[in-house]
Structures are given as C-alpha cells and as structure tokens.
Amino acid sequence: MNYAIAQAAERSGLSIDTLRYYERIGLVDPPARDSGGRRAYTDADLGWLEFLTKLRTTGMPIRMMREYAQLKDSPGAAMRRRQMLVDHRKDVLERIAELQTSLDALNHKIGLYDDQLCPPTQAAAG
Structure with a gap:
C-alpha cells in the first residue's frame, strides 16, 4: 500500500515538514513517486519512520541517527x-x-x- 505525504505524516505522527527534513538530511531514503510525481510512502517506510521516532524519543542525537541510517544499506x-x-x-x-x-x-x-x-x-x- 502507498501513502501520500499527508497520510504518512498522519500515520507516523510526524509533520510533513519533518518528513521532508528527514529526507533532506538522509534519515529516510527518498520515497518512490506516484504517476503525478508525489511522494508515495510504503508500509516499510512507515516502519522505518516509527523506529526513527523511537530513537528520537530516547534522546538519540540526529547526528547519530544519520550515521545509523547511512549504514542501513x-x-x-x-x-x-x-x-x-x-x-x-x-x-x-x-x-x-x-x-x-x-x-x-x-x-x-x-x-x-x-x-x-x-x-x-x-x-x-x-
């Protein structure tokens, strides 16, 4: 299933601006795009966002989260x-x-x- 950015924001509890920021700084891979060029988040993307949110809640610095995300692949x-x-x-x-x-x-x-x-x-x- 694919989710537009507003749906992904609602499901993840993050703002649209935060989703774009996380993409810009490399915490999340750029999501696929639909036929209209809009971001199309997957359940796997939402799972990753949920984990990132847990890391932030525990106080992990963004710098460390970025290193962790860069090592993902x-x-x-x-x-x-x-x-x-x-x-x-x-x-x-x-x-x-x-x-x-x-x-x-x-x-x-x-x-x-x-x-x-x-x-x-x-x-x-x-």
Missing part, C-alpha cells in the same frame, strides 16, 4: 549498527535510573506534604 555494517544501539541503550538506562531517583525524591516530598496536610486519624491508627 552498507554490507557488513550490522556490527557497527548493533554497537551504536548497545551504546545508546546504556545511555538510556542511565537516564532511566536518574529519572527513577528523581521520581523517588518527588514521591518522598509528596508523602511529607500528605502527612502534614492529612495526618492519620486515631481510628485509622488503631
């Missing part, structure tokens, strides 16, 4: 691409741990306010 680049993902996963896990520590601090502070604003009653304590 290179024979023998699987080890490098894998290592890039392994390295980035380590960074993501470190950020998750930092966020968890911050969340724990927030929960602790909220608990202090809860104790102050809504002290337990004698009936509940007994």
Whole structure:
C-alpha cells in the first residue's frame, strides 16, 4: 500500500515538514513517486519512520541517527549498527535510573506534604 505525504505524516505522527527534513538530511531514503510525481510512502517506510521516532524519543542525537541510517544499506555494517544501539541503550538506562531517583525524591516530598496536610486519624491508627 502507498501513502501520500499527508497520510504518512498522519500515520507516523510526524509533520510533513519533518518528513521532508528527514529526507533532506538522509534519515529516510527518498520515497518512490506516484504517476503525478508525489511522494508515495510504503508500509516499510512507515516502519522505518516509527523506529526513527523511537530513537528520537530516547534522546538519540540526529547526528547519530544519520550515521545509523547511512549504514542501513552498507554490507557488513550490522556490527557497527548493533554497537551504536548497545551504546545508546546504556545511555538510556542511565537516564532511566536518574529519572527513577528523581521520581523517588518527588514521591518522598509528596508523602511529607500528605502527612502534614492529612495526618492519620486515631481510628485509622488503631
């Protein structure tokens, strides 16, 4: 199935401008064109866009995403691409741990306010 750029934008959650930008900087291969010369995205294109969105959500820099994308069609680049993902996963896990520590601090502070604003009653304590 083929999708016009507006449909691809809607399905991917990216803007039309972002799709064009990703194409211009080499994150996505230029999609095929229909008989009218308009971009025609495939399900495979949308799958790649979904993965790129996941990489962005994890905080992967565009520079690193571009390197990863450029290696996509290179024979023998699987080890490098894998290592890039392994390295980035380590960074993501470190950020998750930092966020968890911050969340724990927030929960602790909220608990202090809860104790102050809504002290337990004698009936509940007994």
